[in-house]
Amino acid sequence: MKDELLGKLDRESRPAATWIEPAHEPVLRAEPIGFLRSGKRSKFSLPHQPVGDADERNVVELLPGRQFEQALLDLQGFDRIWLVWWFHRHGNWKPQVLPPRGRKQKRGVFATRSPHRPNPIGITPVRLVRVEKRRLVVGEVDLVDGTPILDIKPYVPALDAFPESKAGWVDELERAQDDAPRFQVSVSALAEAQAAFLEDGWALDVLDRAARRLAVDPSPHRTRRIRRHGSEFLIACGAWRVFFTVAGRLVEVLRMAPGYPHAYLVDPKLTRIADRHAQIAFSARWPDPPTARRRKGRSAKSPPGSSADPARATTSSMGSAARASAGRTPRPSTEKPR
Numbered sequence: 001m002k003d004e005l006l007g008k009l010d011r012e013s014r015p016a017a018t019w020i021e022p023a024h025e026p027v028l029r030a031e032p033i034g035f036l037r038s039g040k041r042s043k044f045s046l047p048h049q050p051v052g053d054a055d056e057r058n059v060v061e062l063l064p065g066r067q068f069e070q071a072l073l074d075l076q077g078f079d080r081i082w083l084v085w086w087f088h089r090h091g092n093w094k095p096q097v098l099p100p101r102g103r104k105q106k107r108g109v110f111a112t113r114s115p116h117r118p119n120p121i122g123i124t125p126v127r128l129v130r131v132e133k134r135r136l137v138v139g140e141v142d143l144v145d146g147t148p149i150l151d152i153k154p155y156v157p158a159l160d161a162f163p164e165s166k167a168g169w170v171d172e173l174e175r176a177q178d179d180a181p182r183f184q185v186s187v188s189a190l191a192e193a194q195a196a197f198l199e200d201g202w203a204l205d206v207l208d209r210a211a212r213r214l215a216v217d218p219s220p221h222r223t224r225r226i227r228r229h230g231s232e233f234l235i236a237c238g239a240w241r242v243f244f245t246v247a248g249r250l251v252e253v254l255r256m257a258p259g260y261p262h263a264y265l266v267d268p269k270l271t272r273i274a275d276r277h278a279q280i281a282f283s284a285r286w287p288d289p290p291t292a293r294r295r296k297g298r299s300a301k302s303p304p305g306s307s308a309d310p311a312r313a314t315t316s317s318m319g320s321a322a323r324a325s326a327g328r329t330p331r332p333s334t335e336k337p338r
Contacts (some may be wrong), residue, residue: 032086032148034062034134040145057129060136060149068134072152076131080155081138086148087120100223101216102173111168125155183218183246185211187253191242194256197285198240202278206256210235210242214251218244239274258282 038058060083062068075081096106097114109117127139136152187195187207195207213224218233220226225236234243236259244253258279264270265280273279 030086030150032063032150033066033068033152034060034149036060036083036085036141036143036145036147036149038141038143038145038147040143056140058126058138058141058143060138060152062134062136062149064134072131072134072136075128075136075152075154078128078154080125081128081136082151082153082155082160083124083126083138083141083143083149084151084153085122085124085143086150087115087117087122088146088148089144090115090117090120092116093118093120098221098223100221102176104221107169121150125160181249182215183249183251185215185251185253187211188255190255191253194282194286197282198256198278201281202275204240204275204278206237206240207242207253210237211253214244214253218246218251239279256282257286257288 036058037060062072093109094114094116095109097109097112097116098104098106099112099114113122115122122143124142126141129137129139131137191207198204198206214235217224218226218235220228220233226233229243232243232245232254234241239259241257241259242253243255243257244251246252258265260273260279262280262283264273265276265283
């Protein structure tokens, strides 16, 4: 009785315009106004919190028949805009999440940029290059191809930027990383040859991205997608796997491999495999037994786009001449690549 009375007094003390009975909460409806076209299908290929300085072009295509051409009037002239968008690949939320940076410590989801949110809405400031009718040509983005766009707002530096603000645990993490010694990453001749094959033939920058991550922290981490693989370790890099060992502060990258077994790659029913043709060509150049390693309890027939992890072990020997690359130390070898 006392609780009911207190609840009644609490409701009566609230302004009528802001108090909604739980049984009559409104159902909110949001529809995409357009979609992002970036050509990037893997999260690994995206920059982390881009600042928009990279020389790349992406397109926001707005839907026809909605008078969006008029809605875009006067937007030209702003250097940057906010994209409000939907995490369309994530259907569940978690009250605590494991951020990819730092030690293994869960954080409240509202204190992170995690996609696992009650309402999976994201915001990204991007550089506006030009407006073309219903198309916005923008710079660097951290969104995969096909991301639904919910809204567009102008970026106003005087209102949207607070560079002196504290950032809680992120400030502590960045201070710790600045003080911590980085790992030295060396790369075998085989891995260098494989990286060159992907970069020159398919414009895929896999090894450099993996090396930058491993130089910060190569320890096993679920969100960073690093795990043990027998006596070695592997990091999942989108559709690719990079195998390495760790000795003290030295990380040695041994080889690379496709993330999907050959049977998946040639199955015409599976249409959502990223870098499919590159993986097929890679497998033809460096063939290996399809010894897929799966997580416990996962089906061998899990389709692409599911949570299956068909990482393949490779047994290639070390390659020969190494190609120098920024941030990586090639490992000398006298053997010839296959």
